[in-house]
Amino acid sequence: MDQQETDFQMREQMRINQExxxxxxxxxxxxxxxxxARNGWIVVVIFALILAGILVWWTASAQLPPVQIEGYSATxxxxxxxxxxxxxxxxxxxxxxxxxxxxxxxxxxxxxxNLTSYRIHMFYVKSYEDLKRFPHLKKVxxxxxxxxxxxxxxxxxxxxxxxxxxxxKVLTLAVGCCPQLxxxxxxxxxxxxxxxxxxxxxxxxxx
Numbered sequence: 001m002d003q004q005e006t007d008f009q010m011r012e013q014m015r016i017n018q019e020x021x022x023x024x025x026x027x028x029x030x031x032x033x034x035x036x037a038r039n040g041w042i043v044v045v046i047f048a049l050i051l052a053g054i055l056v057w058w059t060a061s062a063q064l065p066p067v068q069i070e071g072y073s074a075t076x077x078x079x080x081x082x083x084x085x086x087x088x089x090x091x092x093x094x095x096x097x098x099x100x101x102x103x104x105x106x107x108x109x110x111x112x113x114n115l116t117s118y119r120i121h122m123f124y125v126k127s128y129e130d131l132k133r134f135p136h137l138k139k140v141x142x143x144x145x146x147x148x149x150x151x152x153x154x155x156x157x158x159x160x161x162x163x164x165x166x167x168x169k170v171l172t173l174a175v176g177c178c179p180q181l182x183x184x185x186x187x188x189x190x191x192x193x194x195x196x197x198x199x200x201x202x203x204x205x206x207x
Contacts, residue, residue, distance in 0.1 A: 077101055085123040085143070086130040089115050107133045115143030116164050131155055142168070152177075156197040163190070 081087035087102075094102055094110040113134065115123050125145045131137065132154035139160040142150060149170040152158060156174035162182040163171070171190060173179070174197035183190050 082129045083125055083127045085115060085125050086113075086128070089113060089123060090130070090134070102133075108136055110134045111136055112139040113137060114141045116141045116162075128152070151195075153195045153197045 077087065081090075090102060090107070090110060090113060091100070093113060094106045096106055096109070113131070115125055123143045125143050125147075128142070128145075128147070128150055131140070131152060134155065136157055137155045138157055139162075140152070140155070140158065141162040141164065143164050145165045146167050147165075148167060149172070150163075150168055151172040152161065153172055153174045156177050158173070158177050158179040160182070161171070161173075161179045163184065166184045168183075169189065169191060170193060171181075172193040172195055175194045177197070181190070181192075
């Protein structure tokens with residue numbers, strides 16, 4: 001009887017030991033599974049970050065490259081403007097779809113252009129060559145400039161010309177264009193010249 005009891009106790013102890021070992025093995029497997037799952041999520045996150053970086057780079061590279069216009073960086077304009085201040089003011093007035101570029105239709109729709117100032121920023125214009133882009137311009141405020149001669153023959157529909165700078169001494173207008181003139185110079189100091197407009201298809205002499 002004692003021997004049987006002893007055998008029973010030994011078998012019971014072995015069973016307990018096996019259960020303990022099995023629990024240990026199960027815990028190790030569970031820990032390994034959690035570690036693998038955690039490592040898997042880390043890999044997924046890293047891959048997602050890399051993919052996001054590639055997407056951002058591709059999106060940025062797909063944008064139109066910046067163009068330098070006399071020191072002013074702007075969205076690509078083809079062809080580019082000669083004077084940055086004229087471009088800035090025209091964009092503020094005529095960019096109907098707010099895409100940062102003036103289409104030919106938007107340029108032809110522009111009828112008023114103020115080149116004098118905006119809040120505390122005083123526009124200083126070095127060239128009025130870009131005004132040829134606006135054949136239907138009716139009112140223009142020329143702003144500060146050191147140019148003595150300003151040619152507006154490409155704007156035959158002008159109704160008002162405001163000259164800001166007293167440096168301007170000669171104003172050339174299209175034949176038949178008689179706008180109201182506002183000028184800081186004394187009477188007789190501003191010379192008005194006339195020339196046929198290349199923007200007026202009704203003039204047979206400009207060719």
